[in-house]
Amino acid sequence: MDDLEEHLGLHKHLVDDDGDSSDNSSTLRGKKLRLPLVQPMFVETKKETGFTQSCRMCLEQIREAMLHHRWQEAAEYMACYPQILEDKACYTTKQYKELIWRASTEILHHHPKSTIEDYNIIYERLKHSGFKLYLKVSLEHSFHLMLQGKFEDAKQHLAAAESWRYGKESSAQIQRTKLIQAYRSLLDFIIWSEKKVVLSNNNTVDALSENQSMHNYFRQASVNLKGILSNPGVWDPFILSYVEMLEFYEDYEEALKVLNDYAFDNSFPPNPNAHVYLYKYLQRHGAPQKKLIHVLKNLQLLVPSHELMLEYTSLLLQSEKQKNTQKALGIVLEMLDFACWRNNLDRRLGEHHQ
Amino acid sequence: METLPAEDPASVHLQPGDQLKVYSRWDSDSDSAPGSSVMSASATDRESNPPSSAGSNTESGSEWSSSTNDLRRLTSRRRRSQSRMTMVKTLALIHLALVWSREALTLSDLLRLVKEGHIPYVNAYEELPEEMKLFGKDALLFSVLSIPSHNTLHREAQALVQFLQLPAFPPISRQTLLHPALLSLRFLTDANLPDELHRWVCRLMDRAGMADPRGFTINPQSHGILPRYEVQTAALIIVTMKLIFGLDDHTEWELSNQVSSQDDSDDQFNLRRWYRLMQAALIRAQKKADQDVARKQWRTKKPIFLSKGEKNLIMKRKRNAEQVQMCFEKLSSCPAGVQDISPSSFRFCWGDKDGSDGPSLHHMKVDRVLTQKLGTLTPQNSLYWHPALKSCSTLRKCRSHYSEVEATLPRSFVWLLQLFSFILDVKPYYLYEEVLEVERKVFGAKHAMYPKGKKKKRRTETRTGTSSRVVQKSGGKS
Numbered sequence: 001m002d003d004l005e006e007h008l009g010l011h012k013h014l015v016d017d018d019g020d021s022s023d024n025s026s027t028l029r030g031k032k033l034r035l036p037l038v039q040p041m042f043v044e045t046k047k048e049t050g051f052t053q054s055c056r057m058c059l060e061q062i063r064e065a066m067l068h069h070r071w072q073e074a075a076e077y078m079a080c081y082p083q084i085l086e087d088k089a090c091y092t093t094k095q096y097k098e099l100i101w102r103a104s105t106e107i108l109h110h111h112p113k114s115t116i117e118d119y120n121i122i123y124e125r126l127k128h129s130g131f132k133l134y135l136k137v138s139l140e141h142s143f144h145l146m147l148q149g150k151f152e153d154a155k156q157h158l159a160a161a162e163s164w165r166y167g168k169e170s171s172a173q174i175q176r177t178k179l180i181q182a183y184r185s186l187l188d189f190i191i192w193s194e195k196k197v198v199l200s201n202n203n204t205v206d207a208l209s210e211n212q213s214m215h216n217y218f219r220q221a222s223v224n225l226k227g228i229l230s231n232p233g234v235w236d237p238f239i240l241s242y243v244e245m246l247e248f249y250e251d252y253e254e255a256l257k258v259l260n261d262y263a264f265d266n267s268f269p270p271n272p273n274a275h276v277y278l279y280k281y282l283q284r285h286g287a288p289q290k291k292l293i294h295v296l297k298n299l300q301l302l303v304p305s306h307e308l309m310l311e312y313t314s315l316l317l318q319s320e321k322q323k324n325t326q327k328a329l330g331i332v333l334e335m336l337d338f339a340c341w342r343n344n345l346d347r348r349l350g351e352h353h354q
Numbered sequence: 355m356e357t358l359p360a361e362d363p364a365s366v367h368l369q370p371g372d373q374l375k376v377y378s379r380w381d382s383d384s385d386s387a388p389g390s391s392v393m394s395a396s397a398t399d400r401e402s403n404p405p406s407s408a409g410s411n412t413e414s415g416s417e418w419s420s421s422t423n424d425l426r427r428l429t430s431r432r433r434r435s436q437s438r439m440t441m442v443k444t445l446a447l448i449h450l451a452l453v454w455s456r457e458a459l460t461l462s463d464l465l466r467l468v469k470e471g472h473i474p475y476v477n478a479y480e481e482l483p484e485e486m487k488l489f490g491k492d493a494l495l496f497s498v499l500s501i502p503s504h505n506t507l508h509r510e511a512q513a514l515v516q517f518l519q520l521p522a523f524p525p526i527s528r529q530t531l532l533h534p535a536l537l538s539l540r541f542l543t544d545a546n547l548p549d550e551l552h553r554w555v556c557r558l559m560d561r562a563g564m565a566d567p568r569g570f571t572i573n574p575q576s577h578g579i580l581p582r583y584e585v586q587t588a589a590l591i592i593v594t595m596k597l598i599f600g601l602d603d604h605t606e607w608e609l610s611n612q613v614s615s616q617d618d619s620d621d622q623f624n625l626r627r628w629y630r631l632m633q634a635a636l637i638r639a640q641k642k643a644d645q646d647v648a649r650k651q652w653r654t655k656k657p658i659f660l661s662k663g664e665k666n667l668i669m670k671r672k673r674n675a676e677q678v679q680m681c682f683e684k685l686s687s688c689p690a691g692v693q694d695i696s697p698s699s700f701r702f703c704w705g706d707k708d709g710s711d712g713p714s715l716h717h718m719k720v721d722r723v724l725t726q727k728l729g730t731l732t733p734q735n736s737l738y739w740h741p742a743l744k745s746c747s748t749l750r751k752c753r754s755h756y757s758e759v760e761a762t763l764p765r766s767f768v769w770l771l772q773l774f775s776f777i778l779d780v781k782p783y784y785l786y787e788e789v790l791e792v793e794r795k796v797f798g799a800k801h802a803m804y805p806k807g808k809k810k811k812r813r814t815e816t817r818t819g820t821s822s823r824v825v826q827k828s829g830g831k832s
Contacts, residue, residue, distance in 0.1 A: 050500035050652070057648035075686035080649045082682075085675040086657070086668070100678065113685060121681045125674050 055084045062103060071111045078107055085129065094132050101126045101137060119144055131166045135176040138164075142183060151190050158184040182228045182238055188221035189241035196248070218245050229258065232267045239277060252285065263298070275299040276308065289315060300331060305338040440495055441475060442502050446510035453572065453580070454523055458531035458540075460584035461504060461511075462778040463699060469501055469779075472697045476501070477654040493658045504585075504780045512580045515572060526570040533570060534559055534587040541584075541591055544777055546632060546704045546711075548623045548718040555594045562795040564590070582788070588774040589788040593796070595770060598723055598733040599625060603764040605735050613722045623718035629769075635702055635711035636773055643776075651691040701777050739764075740793050756783035 048056075058081050065074035084096055104122045108114040123141040127134050138161035145154035161180050166173075195214045225242045229235055239262055246255040259281055263274035279295045296312040309331055316328040335341045445464065452459050459467075468475045479488055479496040488496065502510075528535045538555045542548075559565050570581050599606040610626040657672065659665040683689055704714040724731045741759055760768060760782075768782075771789070775782045 050650075052499075054647055054650045054652060057644060061645070061648045072686060075682050076688045077648065079679055079682035079686055079688065079690040080651065082675040082678040083651055083653045085678070086653045086671055104678065104682070107682075108685075111685060118681050118685060121677060125677045125681075129671075129674050 051083075051087065055081065059099075066103065066106065069110070071107060074103075074107050075111055078104060094130065097126065097130050097133055101133065105140070116148060116150075134164060134166070135161060135173060135180065139176065139180060139183070142187075146187070151187055151194075155184060155187040155191070158187065178228065178231065181224050182235070185221045185224035185228065186238060186241060188217045188224075189245060192217040192221065192245065193241075218249065221245065229262065232265075232269065234269060234271055235262070236271075236273050236277075239274075243277070243281065255281065263295075270302060272299060272303045272306065275302065276306075279308065289319065293319070304331070304334045305341065309335055438495070441478070441498050442507065442510055443514065445475065445502065446507055446514050449507065449511050450514060450518075450580075453532070456524060456526065456530050456532055458537070458699075460532070460537070461507060461582070462584050462780065465501065465504060465507065466779060467697055470695065470697065471692075476652060479658070480654055480656060488658055491660065494660070497658050499652060504582075504778070505784060508580065508582060515574055515580055518574075520574055522575065523572040525567050527567045528565070532583050533567075534564065534583065534590055537583060537587040538591055540699065541588060541774070541777065543704075543716060544700045544702055545591075545773065546628065546635075546702065546715050547591075547595075548720055549716050550623075550718075550720045551591075551594060551598075554598060555590050558590055558594050558597065558792075558796070562590075562792055564792075564795065584778055585780065585785060585788045586792070588778055588785060589792045592767075592770055592774060592785075592789050593792050596767070597738060598720070598735060600735045600737065600739075601764060601766045601770065602737075602739055603766055605737070606766055609723050609734065616722065621717070621719055622722050623715060623720045628715055631712040631715070632773065633769075636776060638711070639701060640776060646692045649690065649692050740797075741790070743790060743794050743797065745790075745794070754783035754787050756786045 058077055062074055062077045062081060065071070065077060082100065085100070101122075104126075105119070108118055108122065119141075123137055123144070127137045127141070138157055142154040142158045142161075145151075145157070158180050162177065162184060192214055195210060195217070199210050199214065222242065222245065225238055228238060229242070239258070242258060243255045246252075246258070259274070259278045262268065262271070263278045268274075275295055275298050279292065279299070282292055282295065293312070293315055296308060296315065299306055300309060300312060313328040313331055316324040316331075445468065449461055449464055452464065464473070467473045474481050476498050477496075478498075479493075482488075526533050531537065535556055539549075539552055542551055542555070556565075563569075564586070570583070572580055595601060599609060606625050610624055613622050613624050614626070616622065653672075653675075657668050659668055679690055702711045704710055704712060704716070706713065723734050725734050726732075741763070746755065771782045771785055775785050778785070
C-alpha cells in the first residue's frame, strides 16, 4: 500500500508538472486537475520486489488474454494471481480485491467449462475478503442466482446481506442496503407468484397450507415494499409487483393510493410510467372518464409522443365538448412533431376534421 | 552438467569454529533438512539456525571490536547491516564456496538455479525440520520477496571476502572449469557458435593479458577482488566476434553475403543464418522466461507470523486466496506456478532432436572470414570500432553510460549484448561495462593515452555521451 500511495503521489506530482509546463499553463497554474486519475497498475515502481513484479506481470498477461478472448489462458493466469491477496500491503487496498472479483466473474462468464459452483465459490470468497465489497458482491451474487432461476438461494443471500452491519454506516452502504431490501422483496414476490400459479393449477387439499405460505410471503414483501416505496426513486418493477399482489388480495384502495403517490408525489423524479400504470389500473377497474382524462393530461405534459395519446384523443373526442375537441386537435398536431407519428396521424387528422 | 556435486568438506580450508562464531549462533554440524536433495544439503550446511534469542545480535556486536583493523575499512552503516545474517549473504557464501572448490557453477548459474527453485531460497525455511520453530522478528529474515540481482550478490560476496579474511583461494589455472579458456567453450556451445571461434577467444585472452591465473584467483591479501568469471568470458566472446565480424551493421552482412555466394557454403559458418536461428530461439526463450516470472508463486504453505493475533488474520486471507486459486486451477485444469524442469547449465538446446531450439552450427568452419596474412590466419575484417574507453571517474555514482550511448551503437552489437545478457541473466549495461573493460585491456587505454591537461575535457565528453568512435587498424593481431 505504501508503494501504491507513493506511486499515486508521484503520479499526481507529474501531472501537476505537466499542467505547469503545458501551453495553456496560465489557466492551469495553481489549479489542481479535477479529472479523476486513472490509477496506473502496470507501471514499475522503484521499490518493486520480485513478488510484486510477478504479480504485475501476471496481471498484464491476464489482461492480454482477456482482451483477446483467450479464456483458457486467462483462467490459467488467474490461478496464479490470488497470491497477491496474501500480501499485507496489497490486501488492504480495495483495488486488487475488486479487480479479482470483476476479472474472475468475466472469465467465468465466458469460459466454456464454468459451473454455478465456481461462481458460488468466487462470490463467497470475495464477499468475505473485505468489508467494502460485501454488499456489492452480495447483490451481484443474487442477481446471478436470479438469472439462473435459483430464487430461494438468491433470497437467502439477500436476507443475510440485509442484516449485515459493519462499523459506521456510510451513505453508500445505506443506499446499497435499501437496494438489497428492495430486491429481496421482489424475490418474495416472485416466489409468491410462483406459488400462485401452482395453486391455481391444482385445487388439492394442500391449498390451505399453500395459501398460508403465500400469505406469509405477501406480508413480508408488502412490509418492505411499503418502506421502500416511500423513498424517492424509480421503482417500476417493484410497484407493479406490489400492485399485483394487492389486487390479488383485493385491497383496491391501497393499490390506488400507492399508485397515486407514485405518480403525483413531487419528491419523486418525474416518471411517465407511473402515470401509465395508474391509467391502466383505473381502466381495469372501470374508473369514470373524467378521471382517466385527468391522468392522461398529466402524461401528455410529460411525454407528448406517448402511445396513449391516441387513447387520450379518442377519450376527448368521445366527451363531445367543444374545448375538448380543440384540445384533441392540439395534441394530435403536437404528436405530428415527432417523426414516428407522421405517417399514422394523417388518417387521424382526417377523421377529426369531420 | 546436470547435477550439482556435493561439496567435499575436506577440501575447504575454513575452520568452522572460529570464523563462523562471529556471525551468530552457528552449529557447524547442524542437521540438514530431511528429505531434501543433495543440492539443498550443501545449502543448509551453511544456513544458520534461526537466532533463538535477540541477544545474539549484541553478542556479535561485542565480538566485533576484536578485529577492528579490516573493519575500519567498512563504513558504519555496512557494519550495522553486516551484523545480521540474511538470505542474500547465505547465497554469497555459497558462491564463495563454489569458487573455492573451483566448481564450474558461476554466479549466473547459481541465481538461475535459485530462480527455478532447485535451490531452496524463497521459502527455504519450509525445508527445516519440524522441531525448529520460527518465531520472533528474526524469523522475518526468512521471508523473502525478491531474488537478488547479479550485481547485488557479487557485491555481497566481495564484501564477504574482505570480511572473512580468508587465505588465498586455490588457483584458477587454464585447466580449471571456471577459467575463461574453458568457460568460453560452454558459452560458445550455448550460443550455437562454431567451436573454431574458441581458438580466437583464447588468442584474445592472451593479448588482453587475461590469461594469467593470478588475474582470476582471489587473493584477499593482495587485492581481494572477486572476478566475475562468466561476465568476463562473455565479454571476451563479444570482443572476438567484433574483431572477426566487425559488428558495425555493414561488415558482418557483407561477409555473410560473401560466404553464401560461394559454392561450398554448406559447412561454412554464415552469420545471417546464425542470427535468424538465434533470434527466433531468443524471442521464444524470452517469452517463456516472462511467462515464468508471471506465474511464479512466492507464497508458502506455512507463513511466518509475528504474533498470535496476526496468525488468524493471515490464515484467513490465505484460505481465501487458496480457494480462489483452486477454483481456477480446476477450471483451467492447469496447476498454478511454473512447471518443474530439470536443472541444466545451458539455456538453449541445439541439435536435431525433438524440442531443440534449432539445428546445431557448432561444427561449421569460419575459414571464409579469415585470410592468410604474413603467414598467419587473421580475420578479413581489418577495422575495429569501439566507443570512448576512458573510464568515467564518477563511476561510483553512475553505474553505466550505456543508456545514453545505446542509441548510437550498431544494432548488431546491441543485439549480441542482449543475447548474452539473456544467457547470463544480467542487465545489458553490466555486460557492456565488462566489454569496455576488455577493450581497455586490449588497447591499453588505461595507461594515459591523453595528456594530463586534457583529462577534464575528456571526462565531460564521455558524460554527455558523444561517443568518439576510434577506428583502429587491427592488423597483425596474431
